Amino acid sequence: MCYSVLLYTSSMHYRISVIQNSKGVILLDDLTEMLKGVLEGCVLEIISRKQTYGYEITRQLHALGFMDVVDGTVYTILVRLEKNKLVDIETKRSEMGPPRKFFALNDAGREELRRFWAKWEFVASKIHELKEGQR
């Protein structure tokens, strides 16, 4: 089971994902650090499913259980995807606030997503191998 807790300290408060299994409860703090390299792939995957915008992507990542991902993190990834020309952008009006940028993958983006999954599968399988102590 995975859920998130809000942690309050004197100076700041933050959200932390928590995993509960048969061995007890484990705090997944600083998950962001580990996610850094793969979050871009996650965002690519979400965009590949349907044209979407920043805040919606954050919501989806939260729903997935990545509670400590903030809008700003997704935003910096989107800026990078735009700069690297991996997305097509359409600006649409919204009921509140300024116009929204909607993102869709272009051919280069789809190619990048394929590469991401290939790399992920390689890394995941190797790390699993290490953990299981196989050769």
Place this chain on the structure above:
Amino acid sequence: MSGLLEFFNEYFNFKRIAREKREYKQKQERAKALPEDYCYVYHKIQQYMWSYSGGSGMDMLPILADLLDLFETGAAEGKRVLDITGEDVAAFCDELLRNAKTYTENRREALNRDIRKKLGKGNGA
């Protein structure tokens, strides 16, 4: 030659510079219209980012402009500014800076270039 053109375009294209200055001023006006917390964080981020800028810093302007859009949307949705940037605003800025030319990047390039020059290409550099 293209390097020279680029240089002139960067520093002596007065029409462009005037336009960018005008746009920058409009941005500052929009920033002032943000809720107080947002406005404060926006200005702090701006200060921090400028201090890292390399070259003419013109590539910083679109980043700050987009940031304004992000903040305006967040404010319109009634979110707190730190819900958007995360509590570690400096880390957020560093991610933003990855999209701009910074003086640290210039130094990193110089370091690698010097070593490549000394050791020669294909020599592990």
